[in-house]
Amino acid sequence: MVTRPRASRARTALATRIVRHALAGLPLRARLAGGEDIGLGGPLMDIRDPDAFFRRIGASGLIGFGESYMAGEWDAPDLVGVLTVLADNAAELIPAPLQRLRSLWALRKPETQLNTPEGSRENISHHYDLSNELFALFLDETLSYSSAVFRGFPAEQSLLPAAQHRKIDLLLDAAGVGEGTRLLEIGTGWGELAVRAAARGARVVSVTLSAEQRQLARTRIREAGFEDRAEVRLCDYRQVTGEYDAIVSVEMIEAVGEEFWPVYFRTLDRLLAPGGRVALQAITMPDDRLRASRSTYTWIHKYIFPGGLLPSTEAIERVTTEHTRLRTVQRIGYGAHYAETLRLWRERFTERSAEVDALGFDAVFRRMWTFYLAYSEAGFRSGYLDVQQLLLTREPTHQENR
Incomplete structure (x- = not known):
């Protein structure tokens, strides 16, 4: 079982804005429950529970992205295809200003x-x-x-x-x-x-x-x-x-x-x-x-x-x-x-x-x-x-x- 995500409204809102902006510029198709599509077209990413998906990313970044898949909140007929698009663009997924502040928001390895x-x-x-x-x-x-x-x-x-x-x-x-x-x-x-x-x-x-x-x-x-x-x-x-x-x-x-x-x-x-x-x-x-x-x-x-x-x-x-x-x-x-x-x-x-x-x-x-x-x-x-x-x-x- 994957624990339910917890994130403040501000973090969830920021994560939603960043992720939506990133997906919009990628060669994939992110389909949100309710019918909204984001992206330039390509392998399908089916986001079944957008609220939980964005909340997890707001709570723990890319760890939350993986946990959301584990929880079944998003899926993909071609999972490797979706993840390959993301890996191809890994350096640009997070805006440059946030990259420079990585030490402030990224989780650090536990001792x-x-x-x-x-x-x-x-x-x-x-x-x-x-x-x-x-x-x-x-x-x-x-x-x-x-x-x-x-x-x-x-x-x-x-x-x-x-x-x-x-x-x-x-x-x-x-x-x-x-x-x-x-x-x-x-x-x-x-x-x-x-x-x-x-x-x-x-x-x-x-x-x-x-x-x-x-x-x-x-x-x-x-x-x-x-x-x-x-x-x-x-x-x-x-x-x-x-x-x-x-x-x-x-x-x-x-x-x-x-x-x-x-x-x-x-x-x-x-x-x-x-x-x-x-x-x-x-x-x-x-x-x-x-x-x-x-x-x-x-x-x-x-x-x-x-x-x-x-x-x-x-x-x-x-x-x-x-x-x-x-x-x-x-x-x-x-x-x-x-x-x-x-x-x-x-x-x-x-x-x-x-x-x-x-x-x-x-x-x-x-x-x-x-x-x-x-x-x-x-x-x-x-x-x-x-x-x-x-x-x-x-x-x-x-x-x-x-």
Whole structure:
């Protein structure tokens, strides 16, 4: 259940004026109950309860926009289409004077979501310990919860496992993982990368903060016959010790938090053996949008990924240059591939709604999850978001150059 919105008349009136003005200039059709249409034409946004819709936005901005969808106060036959229009115009939706006053009106991230070792465990558990069975309903058989890499578009459900293996192999190849490689994986997922690396002859240590993921990943590693080559530890990345020839981390930096980016990259630097390689897969956003929104509390923070923040490629360069000897030597973007991956997940989630219900998740949860998947897909379709595979190596010291 989504709580009823509470906002003063003044805030509701201001939100109504701003949102109406924004919608009027967008290539979509916002249809309000009663027959009024706003917009330049395009995908339909059906606002069934305008009073509640504007009141929610007045109360909590874009968080209210997502909550209004969860509550069924607005809907869209083509949800991704509507959200893509909004993502295309994200920088202009709020008038420039209000953008400059963002610190006065935007909700700020709660201190409880800070990614300290204790906070990280709670933040990760909020999402990844929901239910292994839930994730299995919409992911493919590899249980890979990150962007696949396809050979072409449009992608089909049957091609997703091969595309996920392609993604993993690109990362392992970039990191030089082979027979005898000492590999550290930061962020286990459900174990597919660890299995694939062990099949190459690598010795794998994989760390996660999700007890649910660890349990299933260990089972899958054992069933694949690689229990002697791959171990999964319930461990914060900051607590890892040892030396590794290769480090791979897939879409985990998004959960680190800006305050801890220097610690994260210093940890990679500390753990990497001389001549070693780091291969990361990271979701990124434009640097100007990162700077503008870095402290804002969003719908995604509240409902999906508490404590998360997407880096920009420029931010990664700044942090690694200032705090480590790691340098990015290769970067390849796959944003369109993530849009297709998310489409396939969303379609599968929708098709299996009855099974989601059977697991004990209600209709509001299903609308929340549908909005999350569509919202993410729209970010990549618009180009607002990208996903990149980065290869980092360590600059040699003067002594090593001699």
